[in-house]
Amino acid sequence: MGFFRMPQLDLSWLGLRLEASSPWLLLLLIGASWLLARVLTQTYIFYRTYHHLCDFPQPPKWNWFLGHLGMITPTEHGLKEVTNLVATYPQGFMTWLGPIIPIITLCHPDIIRSVLNASASVALKEVVFYSFLKPWLGDGLLLSDGDKWSSHRRMLTPAFHFNILKPYVKIFNDSTNIMHAKWQHLASGGSARLDVFENISLMTLDSLQKCVFSFDSNCQENPSEYISAILELSALVTKRYHQLLLHIDSLYQLTCSGRRFHKACHLVHSFTDAVIQDRRRTLPSKHEDDVLKAKAKSKTLDFIDVLLLSKDEDGKELSDEDIRAEADTFMFEGHDTTASGLSWILYNLARHPEYQERCRQEVQELLRDRESTEIECSCAVFLRDDLAQLPFLTMCIKESLRLHPPVTVISRRCTQDIVLPDGRVIPKGVICIINIFATHHNPTVWPDPEVYDPFRFDPENIKDRSPLAFIPFSAGPRNCIGQTFAMNEMKVALALTLLRFRVLPDDKEPRRKPELILRAEGGLWLRVEPLSTQ
Structure with missing residues (x-):
């Protein structure tokens, strides 16, 4: 009786001998199994992600290929589209960037809480856009994450303590006075x-x-190479964002704009490095507390001083590169955002002369018996200084920051699923937009959201409102560390401006332009009249 013999696998076409076929066959099977497992895993992840995404409503697409690409543009029309979307989808919505990239937009305080209050290690900053800033700002607080961000955040917090900020109010006075002298001359x-x-x-x-x-640097009166470089860097980053091909670093470096960006970065870094090196040589070898007390007493403590003296829990100091990154980040984040906020405040008060006059009377009453018209901050208790005695002016500032937030959106990409209060899930890895502008214009949170009404921030009216309904400085672990600095500067500049000038609207209504910060197309033009001439 004959036996049936199974044919052997012929691998000669692979150049393998018969005796070598078994190990190679095993390797081939392992590779195929791994590939199959990867495909099945990715299929499951895609199905699971898509299942969660289906819980979020989405506006109509252009088509299957473009998705919602170009639906919300950085223009006046785009902001009006956001206003319409938040009225239709007050909890948030989902859009597709092309056929495969989902983006979840949140615009209600009850919903954004889960993302904003997540730890910094879970809700990471989405880095596609911010990566353009990396050559300029390095690993400062804006761009860093993980342990480095946590450590630096703790080390930098003392730089914004009220004892450090108090002497800066004199600087705000002086800089505002220089600007007003120019305005007085122009309005002669x-x-x-x-x-x-x-x-x-x-x-x-x-x-x-x-x-x-x-x-x-006397930059308000004479051209400053350093200041010009910062302004150019901000403009170049914004320009690059709108040119998709230039998102590729290797291409951008070959362009004229790329070379200008590199040159401006070098100039800014050289200036900061020179200050750091000079300060290291002159910093006295005393105990940190003694230096802080001595400098604070003489009102000479600045941000570089605090960074040079900062140490972590293990006594480790910041490197010169870290100090440069934090100083450059503060210069970048601190000038445009405050300028945007203050400009739109003046615009809103120009359109509402009754509120402008009430603010002016509040400032005049505060300074009635003063020989100097400087806004002071020299009291022993910070909460009782001049800036805390301007409640209506503060309400007007906050309402303008609601209506025209300097930063309109922030983005996060979570490292794990985020469960929302209503049970929906933001899948791991999906880009999540916290739309500050939409939250501030949400009609279910703010009745008549397009109306400028400072009394929304009357203490009686904020009792039952979620603290996340108003987030011009973001919120949670990664909120703006310099928000008190910014509010103090805006209060000083606004109070002195209203004391000296009447601000009137221009004949042409500005068209909003959200970029790095909220600007106006062609500039934000207003008319100023010196009060002394009336």
């Missing part, structure tokens, strides 16, 4: 039409240079 004929954003941006840069470096 009775009034002047000017781009307040351009003027205020120079003023905030002037203040920051003095607060960060103790350096006076």
Whole structure:
């Protein structure tokens, strides 16, 4: 009786001998199994992600290929589209960037809480756009994450303690006075039409240079190479964002804009490095507390001083590269955002003269018996200084920051699933947009959201409102570390401006333009009239 013999696998076409076929066959099977497992895993992840995404409503797409690409543009029309979307989807919505990239947009305080309050290691900053800033800002607080971010955040917090911030109010006075002297000259004929954003941006840069470096460049009166470089870097980053091909670093470096960006980065870094090295040589070899007390007493403590003296829990100091990154980050984040906020505040008060006059009367009453018209901050208790005695002016500032937030959106990419209060899930790895502008214009949170009404921030009216309904400085672990600095500067500049000028609207209504910060197309033009001429 014959036996049936199974044919052997012929691998000669692979160049393998019969005796070698078994190990190679095993390796082939292992590879195929691994590939199959990967395909099945990715299929499961895609199905699971898609299942969770289906819980979020989405507006109609252009088509299957474009998705919602181009639906929300960085223009006045785009912001109006956001206003319409938040009225239709007040809890948030989902859009597709092309056929395969989902983006979840959240715009209600009850929903954004889960993402904003997540730890910094879970809700990471989405880095596609921020990566353009990396050559300039390095691993500062804006761009770093993980343990480095946590360590630096703890080390930098003392730099924004009220004892450190108090002397800066004198600097805010001085810089605002320089700006006003220019306005007085321009308005010598009775009034002047000017781009307040351009003027205020120079003023905030002037203040920051003095607060960060103790350096006076007279940039409001004479051209400054360093200040010009910062303004150019901001403009180049914004320009690059709108040119998709230039998102590729190797291509961008070959362009004229890329070379200008590199040159401006080198100039800014050289300036910061020189200040750091000079300060290291002159810093006295005393105990940290003694240095802080001595400098604070003489009102000479600046941001670089605090960074040089900072140490972590193990006594480790910041490197010169880390100090440069944090100083450059503060210069970048501190000038445009404050300039945007203050410019739109003046715009809103120009359109509402009754609120402008009430603010002016509040400032005049505060300074009635003063020989000097400087806003002071020299009291022993910070909460009882001048800036805390301007409640209505503060309400007007906050309502303007609600209506025109300097930063309109922030983005996160979570490292794990985030469960929302209503049971829906934001899948791991999906880009999540916290739309600050939409949250501030959400009609289910703010009745008549397009109306400028400072009384929304009357203490009686905020009792039952979620603290996440108003987030111009973000919220949670990665909120803006410099928000008190920014509010103090805006209060000083606004109070002194209303004391000296009447602000009037321009004939042409501005068109909003959300970029790195909220600007106006062609500048934000207003008219100012010196009060002394009336």
